[in-house]
Amino acid sequence: MEDRRNIWIEEYYTSEMCTHICLRVKDYVYRAQSEFQTVDVVDTHDWGRVMFLDSVVMVCDKYEFIYHEMISHPLLFSHPSPKRILIIGGGDGGAAREALKHPGVTVDMVEIDGMVVDVARKYFPGCACSFDNPRLNLVIGDGVEFVKGKKDEYDIIVVDSTDPIGPAVGLFEEDFYRCINAALKPEGFFAFQSESPYYYSDFQKQVIGKLRKIFPLVKPYTATIPMYPGSFWTFTVGSRKFDPFEIRRRMPLADFSLKYYNYEIHEAAFALPEFAKKIFCQEGA
Amino acid sequence: MEDRRNIWIEEYYTSEMCTHICLRVKDYVYRAQSEFQTVDVVDTHDWGRVMFLDSVVMVCDKYEFIYHEMISHPLLFSHPSPKRILIIGGGDGGAAREALKHPGVTVDMVEIDGMVVDVARKYFPGCACSFDNPRLNLVIGDGVEFVKGKKDEYDIIVVDSTDPIGPAVGLFEEDFYRCINAALKPEGFFAFQSESPYYYSDFQKQVIGKLRKIFPLVKPYTATIPMYPGSFWTFTVGSRKFDPFEIRRRMPLADFSLKYYNYEIHEAAFALPEFAKKIFCQEGA
DSSP states (O other): OOOOOOOEEEEESSTTOOEEEEEEEEEEEEEEEOSSOEEEEEEETTTEEEEEETTEEEEETTTHHHHHHHHHHHHHHHSSSOOEEEEEEOTTSHHHHHHTTSTTOEEEEEESOHHHHHHHHHHOTTTGGGTTOTTEEEEESOHHHHHTTOOSOEEEEEEEOOOSSGGGGGGGSHHHHHHHHHHEEEEEEEEEEOOOHHHHHHHHHHHHHHHHTTOSEEEEEEEEOTTSTTSEEEEEEEESSSOTTSOOOOOOOGGGOOSSOOHHHHHHHTOOOHHHHHHHOGGGO | OOOOOOOEEEEESSTTOOEEEEEEEEEEEEEEEOSSOEEEEEEETTTEEEEEETTEEEEETTTHHHHHHHHHHHHHHHSSSOOEEEEEEOTTSHHHHHHTTSTTOEEEEEESOHHHHHHHHHHOTTTGGGTTOTTEEEEESOHHHHHTTOOSOEEEEEEEOOOSSGGGGGGGSHHHHHHHHHHEEEEEEEEEEOOOHHHHHHHHHHHHHHHHTTOSEEEEEEEEOTTSTTSEEEEEEEESSSOTTSOOOOOOOGGGOOSSOOHHHHHHHTOOOHHHHHHHOGGGO
């Protein structure tokens, strides 16, 4: 019999709530309130299973590969010899899954909200497939506290967080970036998801300003991620030595099971449209 | 007094109507039925003024620059000496506006629906600003008929059409592509908007197959256009001689008033994510 239920879930794109995406719901799978946020899991017709944190799309089956490949591989193929990786956030497991495709890499992952990890394990097995990998050390805790006092430990640090409101707000502060810098080895890379210039350009200017005080090289790169508002998404790299545009570990990609990343995409991701240059490249960076 | 009207306009992204974008409406500006389609003009809070053709977003103030710059400049900066351009469709005027930024270029523009041109002139002056340019020859008529029998006339032909349903369907046929090929000079480029791989991959495979029978070189390129479903948008080039990836007219861009296109973006646009390569690059193209 035809399913005639007409249930929809919406995500508003701005605080003024004048644009939103509507997804038709097949089934409402899970809803709970953690210590930090509300967690919803919904099966939709077009995007497959979707996780919302505080009513904002975090991941969905249809598009999560883009975000997770692009927050991981540009750094991992640019660093000349990545071994120790720290992921802050990333509770769904997708970023860890991609990082662990690189042989010899070990990952510390620090997620503040244990419920996100539990929900991913149960409802997003495709993302969470690396949680039992012996090269992953999963810590439930505050990433800001975790990096404090660390010295010269990581080759790459990735912040895979929600928007800069709610539990993630401390992950966009200058003090935190100073601790990140100290925790990195001298050739280290730091990267984080830095929102869409169509919705967060003021935030981006502020954050870039903070990073430039700390890292010798600051570079944004982009990907088109249709599950997020505006789709034109940025990641920003703070580098202690190397230019992340350069691919230093060029090896055959066939074993990496990639759906988005390749070496042409790596280089293309660093090209910025004119309007975005004005946001990210002030002061000649 | 605060405007408390709560009026929304929606665009459905698939025929199954399980995903749609909702835009809050400030004012309903215009609605009419032309010989070919319904035309709506709506002022929205986030996207500015929007034109819908048959309930599908055609242009909006916020994002039209991306589409119009990217359907025009990659060809115009790649062709070694573009002089005569034909635009089929493009009734809002945006593609002509961009093409005419190139000194010495003349444009024939053939739009089937005169109402779209009239509406653009009245309600989208930013797009329609070139309609009175003496280097533009505007023809209201059927582009398919217009190119029939033309030989060796154009350096570049651009098809700026709606989706391959309704009045635009003839613009995606093999016979039409043969006429385009004949109408081009031996060094000519043909390009058209070729939809998003997230929604139209079967169509894209078919169209690529048709083009490959006719053009020695067929290449897609991409742009992120948040006003269209999936945002990850493609244009496809059929070339008689040159590779459109190569920039052959590298000149200072300061005079072109560009918000999206630049030479890095030109080259980056030809990089395809892995999943899109599988759609576009079958048979070793």
